[in-house]
Amino acid sequence: MVKIRLSRCGCKNRPFYQIYVKDSRSSRDGKFIEKIGYFNPLVLDSKRFSVNRIRLYYWRNKGAKISDRVLSLLKQNKKDKK
Helix, strand or coil, X not given: CEEEEEEEEEECCEEEEEEEEEEXXXXXXXXXXXXXXXXXXXXXCHHHEEECHHHHHHHHHCCXXXXXXHHHHHHHXXXXXX
């Protein structure tokens, strides 16, 4: 199964997350299919979260499952834009 989930990057005490499309059998920081966005929890402006929605919908229509954390970020970002 293909999943859309976060992968941790950044230094100690300065997290930065990439949003990847991955095979569910790969590890958190392992091999990925495609990078579709990022999440930076330390920034408070509009550069905090970015995702390529066209590719997100493409993979979702192909049957990819979105992780709980990515889904909550998408909902929060949608609410903030209104």
